[in-house]
Structure formats: C-alpha cells, structure tokens
Amino acid sequence: MADASTPPPKMTVAELEAFLEQEFPQVFGAGKLYHVEDVAHRFARMRCRYDPGQLRPGGTISGPTMMTLADTGLYVAILASIGPVGLAVTTNLNVNFLKKPAPRDLIAECRLVKLGKRLAVGEVAIWSDGEGEELVAHATGTYSIPPER
Amino acid sequence: MADASTPPPKMTVAELEAFLEQEFPQVFGAGKLYHVEDVAHRFARMRCRYDPGQLRPGGTISGPTMMTLADTGLYVAILASIGPVGLAVTTNLNVNFLKKPAPRDLIAECRLVKLGKRLAVGEVAIWSDGEGEELVAHATGTYSIPPER
Amino acid sequence: MADASTPPPKMTVAELEAFLEQEFPQVFGAGKLYHVEDVAHRFARMRCRYDPGQLRPGGTISGPTMMTLADTGLYVAILASIGPVGLAVTTNLNVNFLKKPAPRDLIAECRLVKLGKRLAVGEVAIWSDGEGEELVAHATGTYSIPPER
C-alpha cells in the first residue's frame, strides 16, 4: 500500500499521542492504556494494554474496551490523513465480537475504506497480541467531517 | 404490548440490579451510574446518570458511555425475559449516533425484536432526559444464548 | 405521534407512487410488487406483494427483496418529510434477518429517528402480513441528503 502514490501521514505518532492526551485525557491521559503504535495515510495501528481492571466476569476484556479501541483507532487514522483540522464525529460504529479475548494486550489495525470531504468510513481488525491470527473483534465506523475544514 | 398474552418478567428490577451489581461491579457497583428503571417481557428501560467524568471535550457524553448503556440494556431485557440461566454473549452491536447529548441523564428503552433459543436481537432508543423526543442514539444488538440453558 | 406539532406529509401516497414509478421503474413500475400504503411526517408503511418468483429454495422470500423493501421504505419516509427536492443517497443499510418469512405479503413500517439537514437515519420493522407480530427482519439505514436542497 505504501507505494509512491501514497502521501505521507500528516501527523506523526508523537504528534498524535500529544494531541490525543490533550483532547481525550480520560482515554489517552497519564497511565493510559490506549496507544498509537503506527500510522500511515488512511491507516493506524493501536494497542490497548492489558489491565485486570478491564476484566469482566470470566476473565474477558469488556466490549466497551474494544469499542473504544476501534473508535479511537479510526479517529487516529482520519487525523493521520487530514491533520487536526476540524474534529470528525462518529456517526456509526458497528462491532462484531468474534471470540473471547485472551488476558493480553489488544492490537487493532484500522484502515479507511473511504476518505471523502464529508464522510470517512473505515474498518478495524482486533486481535489478542501473541495469540495467533484469529480476530477477537471486527468493526466498521463512519465519521462525519465538518464542512469548514 | 402488555396484553393478556404477554408473560410477566422473570426477574424484578431489584433482582436484576442485585444480579448486575454482583456480575458487573465495574458498571453496576457502588456509586454506579447505570440503573435499571423498568422491565417487562422483552423490554428494559435504563438510566445513565449524568456525571461530568464522562464528558468529552465540548461537553458531550462519550460514545462508549452510550454503547455500554445500549449493550447492558439489551442484556437486561434478555435476563428479564429468560431469567439468569446461562449468560448471553454480545455478538454484534451497531450504534448510530444521532445528535450531541445534553449534559443530562440518558434514558434508554430497549426492546427485543427476536427472542429465539440461540439468538436474541433487540433495538435501543436513547435520549437525553427532559430534552424532548429527539433521539441522541439508536442501536441494535445481537446476543448468542448458550445452548445449555 | 400524530399530535398537533407534527407537520403533515409533503407528498401524498398517490404523489409518491407516481414519483417512484417514474424514478424507479424497475421496482415501482407496471406490475410492481412494491407499494406505498401510508405516509406521515417521518413515516412510511410499505407492502411487498407475495410473488412466487421471489422465492428461494425452501420457499423463503429472498434477502434482497427485504433489503429493497427496507431501503425504498426509508427513502419514501424521507420524501414524505422533505418533499422531492434533491435525491437522498443511501450510505448505510444494516439488516437483521430474524425468521423465515411466510409465503405472504410483507409489510414494512419505516420511521426516521433523525431528520437532519445532511443526514437522515431510520429504522424498519418487517413482518409477514397476517402472521402475527413477530418480525421477519429489522433494518436501519442512513441517507445523505444533498446540501443544495
């Protein structure tokens, strides 16, 4: 995908983490579990560190933890593609929960399948780090991009 | 809907809150924001109390707060309909975010549109308490019901 | 819902059927199976007549038949609410198939849960006419409304 025609990302991982820490301190603030690992044009890879506090009965990581990871990951992919100009708003998030996550870090790869002027749409694959290729969740999200950018 | 052919709920609000407090202490434990207000066969009405700690920049209530409300509300509607026999597992949650919530309590009405032996499907309407009829979010969810019940 | 504050529909059933017959002759043309039965502000009730040609093996009505009914019904609800000014475009359709339809007419009740300037979102309940209250499918759809209206 990173061929000559792909533009570079408009924000680095460090710039994104600084931006997110300021804008979403509850998710990305001090002691945060959610991290940006890599970005490219229309792409972000996120990590959610394992923390026993997220656990549901039976030892599984909660659905909201995975939904937050998918939603913030697509938001990061949009920021990486268009820069911090105008905040995109989530209009739809659809999550399929595929198997019980292991008590491990979660990795999410987020790709935009559309990046228009008014709408961006992306998909997210989430798996347990070190547990093989089977996904624990798959999501799609739609974001409304403010017209004034 | 509550005509003569509608069976009564299998758990009362008090029984459901006690069950949830034990099973999901992070969501329904002491100082909890999420409450069961009413249940019937295939129905639950939930309340999420307003708390500034949920706020995102711009004063809006976070998406994960609304997703948690929708998910737990459908789970409560299933428990009210079949009792605490075998834990249903969320397999899909699809949320449309319709407008920015006011800094107020959220109310969710959750109705099961299918209650089968293996699958339950429901829909959720969420609005800001005291802000009129316009929904702030609408969700649908699918739950896998364990075969051994 | 039809209280004093609800505006009347901007198109009648007859006007809608004439409009649809011209714009979508393959769906609403001569010998058509899809019909508008009733409309109100933010609402449409549709009927899809039973026809053995729609049948899949096992006697069930095809998924695309139900998806077309849901999609056109929400489109009709938008037209009834804002008039034939600028064509709305479907950006998302999410359908839950709940049970095998009977070999009968399908009825769809379509309600808009959001009617904004740029986006409309609605939900659809579909059942087999004369087969009781259990839904055969439930759908949600999102429509982009052209800015120039």
Add this chain to the structure above:
Amino acid sequence: MADASTPPPKMTVAELEAFLEQEFPQVFGAGKLYHVEDVAHRFARMRCRYDPGQLRPGGTISGPTMMTLADTGLYVAILASIGPVGLAVTTNLNVNFLKKPAPRDLIAECRLVKLGKRLAVGEVAIWSDGEGEELVAHATGTYSIPPER
C-alpha cells in the same frame, strides 16, 4: 494467506457454480450476471457483470445488486470452507455504500473473519473493475450455520 497451514478449499469454482445454479437459479441461472471467480479457504472473489438493466436513474448500479453480490460472496466463501453440508442462513448484512459505481463489472473480495461451528462472519470489499482501488461498497455479514452438519 495461502501458507502451508491453510487447508485447500472444499469445493472448486466449477463445483460451486454448479451448486449455485441449482440452488439459486434466479441469481446464478442461465444468463446469470453473478459469477464465482476464485475461492480459497475462507475466501471468495466474485464478479457481477455489468448490465444496463441494473441501472438506477443517474446511471448507478442499484444497492440491491451490490447487497446480493456481498451476500452471495460470503455464502460462497463459507461453502468453499466447509463444503455443501447444511445451508448457512444470513442473520445480518451491513453495507456501507461508499461511492457511485461506474457502469462496469463489479468485483467483490469476500473474507471470513470468523468461521465457528455455529457462526461465520465475513467482510466484503467491492469495487468497479478497471476503475482503480477506491471501493464502491464495503459490507460485513453474519451467517448461522445449522448445528446438524
């Protein structure tokens, strides 16, 4: 993906087309527009030939055409993975329409992200053949697999 650990498909393209022609003659029968181009374990690539009869006003290919392509493609990927033993039933189909298709063949690549005993979940990327990499639609689908297989 086709590494040493990937099992071969359980049906060939020719076997699948013969099966589909018999089971779904309205979609895959004589003069059919829908074709299986390639399969692998958990994968199918489909083609929908361009035909002016599918056109909607404005020259676009209809939403139901794309929904049928996504739904049948995931069904083919399941057949290719488990063989023709017990018919899978679509329980959910979620389609994001991303841009207006060109008047050309549509190509769909369908991948299963989960293949369990009771549920299969897949995603579909659809684009216009010869029009570059931008998707015209993206879909996810869930299928219930009969327990008696």
